[in-house]
Amino acid sequence: MSEAVAPPPSVVERVQNFVSENKKAVLIGAAVAAVAIGGAAYYASTSASEQTSRKKDKKKSKSKKKKSPSDDGPLLEEIKPKVEGGEDDGELDLTEEKIAAMSTEERSKVAASLKGKGNSAYGKKEFTTAAEYYTKAIKVSPKPEPTFFSNRAACYMNMNPPQYERVVEDCDAALALDRRYEKALGRRATALETLHRYEESLRDFTALTIFEQFKKETTTNAVERVLKKLAESKAKEVLASRPESRLPSQTFISAYFGAFRPRPLPTLPENPTSGDERLVDALKALEAQDYIHALTLVNEAIEQGISWDAGKAEALNLRGTFKFLTADVAGAKTDLEASIALVPGYTQSWVKLASVHMEQGDPVKTFECFEEALKHNKNDPDIFYHRGQVLFIMGKFEEAANDYIKSTELDDNFVFSHIQLAVALYKTQNLSKAMDTFRQTLQKFPQRSEPYNYYGELLLDQGRFQDAVEKFETAIEIENAKPPPMNVLALVNKGLAMSQWKNDVRAAEQCCEEALRIDPESEAAVATLAQLSLQQNKIDVAVQLFERQADLARSEPELVSALTYKYASASQLQFIRDYPEMAMSLSGIAQEIARGA
Numbered sequence: 001m002s003e004a005v006a007p008p009p010s011v012v013e014r015v016q017n018f019v020s021e022n023k024k025a026v027l028i029g030a031a032v033a034a035v036a037i038g039g040a041a042y043y044a045s046t047s048a049s050e051q052t053s054r055k056k057d058k059k060k061s062k063s064k065k066k067k068s069p070s071d072d073g074p075l076l077e078e079i080k081p082k083v084e085g086g087e088d089d090g091e092l093d094l095t096e097e098k099i100a101a102m103s104t105e106e107r108s109k110v111a112a113s114l115k116g117k118g119n120s121a122y123g124k125k126e127f128t129t130a131a132e133y134y135t136k137a138i139k140v141s142p143k144p145e146p147t148f149f150s151n152r153a154a155c156y157m158n159m160n161p162p163q164y165e166r167v168v169e170d171c172d173a174a175l176a177l178d179r180r181y182e183k184a185l186g187r188r189a190t191a192l193e194t195l196h197r198y199e200e201s202l203r204d205f206t207a208l209t210i211f212e213q214f215k216k217e218t219t220t221n222a223v224e225r226v227l228k229k230l231a232e233s234k235a236k237e238v239l240a241s242r243p244e245s246r247l248p249s250q251t252f253i254s255a256y257f258g259a260f261r262p263r264p265l266p267t268l269p270e271n272p273t274s275g276d277e278r279l280v281d282a283l284k285a286l287e288a289q290d291y292i293h294a295l296t297l298v299n300e301a302i303e304q305g306i307s308w309d310a311g312k313a314e315a316l317n318l319r320g321t322f323k324f325l326t327a328d329v330a331g332a333k334t335d336l337e338a339s340i341a342l343v344p345g346y347t348q349s350w351v352k353l354a355s356v357h358m359e360q361g362d363p364v365k366t367f368e369c370f371e372e373a374l375k376h377n378k379n380d381p382d383i384f385y386h387r388g389q390v391l392f393i394m395g396k397f398e399e400a401a402n403d404y405i406k407s408t409e410l411d412d413n414f415v416f417s418h419i420q421l422a423v424a425l426y427k428t429q430n431l432s433k434a435m436d437t438f439r440q441t442l443q444k445f446p447q448r449s450e451p452y453n454y455y456g457e458l459l460l461d462q463g464r465f466q467d468a469v470e471k472f473e474t475a476i477e478i479e480n481a482k483p484p485p486m487n488v489l490a491l492v493n494k495g496l497a498m499s500q501w502k503n504d505v506r507a508a509e510q511c512c513e514e515a516l517r518i519d520p521e522s523e524a525a526v527a528t529l530a531q532l533s534l535q536q537n538k539i540d541v542a543v544q545l546f547e548r549q550a551d552l553a554r555s556e557p558e559l560v561s562a563l564t565y566k567y568a569s570a571s572q573l574q575f576i577r578d579y580p581e582m583a584m585s586l587s588g589i590a591q592e593i594a595r596g597a
Contacts, residue, residue, distance in 0.1 A: 091117075092136050104142045111141035111148075118151060131155035149174040150184040157187060167191035179579070182211055189222070198230035199567065206571040207578065223568075231563040235556055238563075239327075246326055248554045249521035250485045253291050253325060259389075260348060261382055261414055262287075266314055275304035279315050286318070289485055295322045313343040321352060327555050329359050345376040351386045358390055359555075366390055381410035385417050392420065397427040415445045419454050426458055434458065449475040449482075453490040460493070465501030469494060488515035492524045495532075505532055523552040530565065539573045 091114055099107065118133030134152035141148065153170035156163040171188035174181050189204035205226055209219040247253060265283055268276050282297035298318045306312045320335030333356045339349040354369035370387045373380065388403030404421035407414065418441040426434035438455040445451055456471030475490035495511030498504045509532055515525040530545035546566035553559035576582070 091140075092132060094136065094140060096139075099140055102140075107140050107142045111137045111145070114140060115145075115148060115151070118155075122151070122155060125158070127155040127158045131159075144173075144177055146174040146177040146181050146184065149177075150181060150187065153184065153187050153191075157191065162194070164191040164194050168195070180211060182208055185211075186219075189226075193222075193226055193229070196229075196233075198226055198233065199571075202226045202230055202567060202571045203574050203578075206568075207575050210572075210575060210582070227564050227568055228560075230567050231560045234563050234567075235559040238550065238559060239556060247291060247295070247322070248325055249523060249552065250289070250291070250519050251487055251489060251522055251524075252554070254289055254485065254487060256321075256325060257286065259386070259416055260351075261411065263348075266311060268311075269308055273305060273307045275301045275306045276308075276311055278304060279306055279311055282318060283314075291322075294318070298322070309342045313339040313346050313349065316342070317346065317349045317352065320349075324352065324356060324359075325554070329356055332356050333360075347373040347377045347380045347383060350376070351382055354386065354390070358393070363390070363394070379410055381407040381414065381417070384410070385414070385420070388417075388420060388424070392424060392427075397424045400424045401428070415441070415448050415450055418444065419451055423454065423458070447478060449478040449487060449490060452478065453487075453493060456490070456493060456497070460497050460500070465497055469497050469501065472497060486518050488519045488522050489524060491515040491518075492522070492528055495528055499532060499535075505536060508532055521552055523549055523554075523558075526552060527562075534569065539569050539576070543569045543573060 091110055094110070102110070114133045114137035118130045118137065121127075121130035121133060131152050134148050134155065138144070138148045138152070149170040153167045153174070156166040156170065168188055168191050171184040171191070174184040175188070178184070185204045185208045189201045189208065192198075192201035192204065202223065205219060205223045209216070209223055212219055214220060265280055268280060278297050278301035282294045282301055285291075285294035285297055298315055302312075302315050302319060306315055316335045316339035320332045320339065323329075323335060324332035333353065336349050336353040336356060339346055340353065343349075350369050350373035354366045354373075357363075357365040357369060367387070367390075370383060370390075373383045377383070384403040384407040388400040388407065391397075391400035391403060401421055401424040404417050404424060407417040408421065411417075418437065422434050422437035422441060425437060435458070438451065438458065441451045442455065452471045452475035456468045456475065459465075459468035459471060472490045472494035476494065479486045479488075479490065491511045492515050495508035495515075498511065499508035509529060512525040512529045512532070515522050516529075519525070526545055526549045530542045530549060533539070533542035533545060543566055546562055546569060550559055550562035550566060553562050
């Protein structure tokens, strides 16, 4: 879901950024399976510098001739002295009886000859003929040779049309004879990817890139490419089968509604209907943060009928908001547009409709909604705050800061305008002014936890760990003193700080576990626990946590991110199971990678 109406950057984003920025440290964090751990972070998240480097490499390669599948030299490792003559000397016509009558030495010699002629035909791109030679070599050879199967797989891959199922079958046979046959792994991975068997393809590409010690960019790029395809395809399956009305965590819903200034309850008509009264009950439940009850009541109010237009607009606004929170973007748009049709001057519905358009990737319509809202009320501070949020998301931090300032000028008592102004200033590298704005906000809102929490995040970003932890602890104390439900983000942030500051993983886990006890659907807590598990080489636990994170994800991008981590970790866990003998050497590989970092 777009953060156009949420407070400052999410903890989930901070977790993923931390892992991306520190992946080399994660990579060598455990002795036995360091590569497997680092790989999950390595595949699932790429640093900006690496992305830039790849873009440059792609630009350089544009002038080069595009390679065909056969240009890869699949037989290069099997080059033998040139076979004299081009005739098959009747070798392709050898019957089973003739083969059985041959000595072991004769069979080996003929098989080698057939292989050489297959190589020659392959070099001429006569793939069908080459495959016939390899097939006969397989039959003649006194013992199975993995290269014969792998070479024939290369032929099947280059035929027109390619025969990918046969590629997989031959690579299976080759790998059954040589589990670490890298050429066969690569061919099978490519064929499986083409067949949309992405989990199996990822398994093979992962094994291959570990065998290559992460040195070949083509393979690591392949891992990222297949991961993306796998996560996106699985995300669509999950969303298609997911119940439409599932609400996100208490923390997230509270943050969403908290991003709008409170308004008085509507005045009921002189003779209210039951639907009118249900609407007021729904708004009271919303004030009490009883969101499930509020959703039920507003649905009942609309079903029973609301007698006046302003009330109908209010109800549609609220129902549309809940639809937005449950990722029913189309339904949210319909309700919000109906709300505006009833009361064109209802600026909050315009603002929320802007968020819907932003979620749909349409910034033009997003800003048109803000302009419409301003036509009806140019002094509504919420319009400027939420437009600032959209500008913030788009990276236009100076423009965002101007909108936050305008919002505070119109209403100085809304804490999030002050917080976001400080964050936007920080993003523009105006460190002193950002920190000063936060200190002023702390003085103005001493009983609000949010300024302490987000100030702590900025301190954490600067490596001022002790100061950050103190601010998180103050935020936790304030939240504990309030009536439930508690906002758990400061708890999760404290856990992150303890992990980075003192490498106290257990303390970090305890913070996240406490957060989940309070809010069982806190995606931030689950995401942090998953990353902590990776750092400790508990890949199986991490996979389970990433599954849970995926279940909690509100939108397709968040779901794709969680599934990317899940499948990256699972593929490496599978590598450890498939190649347990590698455990002794993985530490050395990790150390070598670290030295080259």
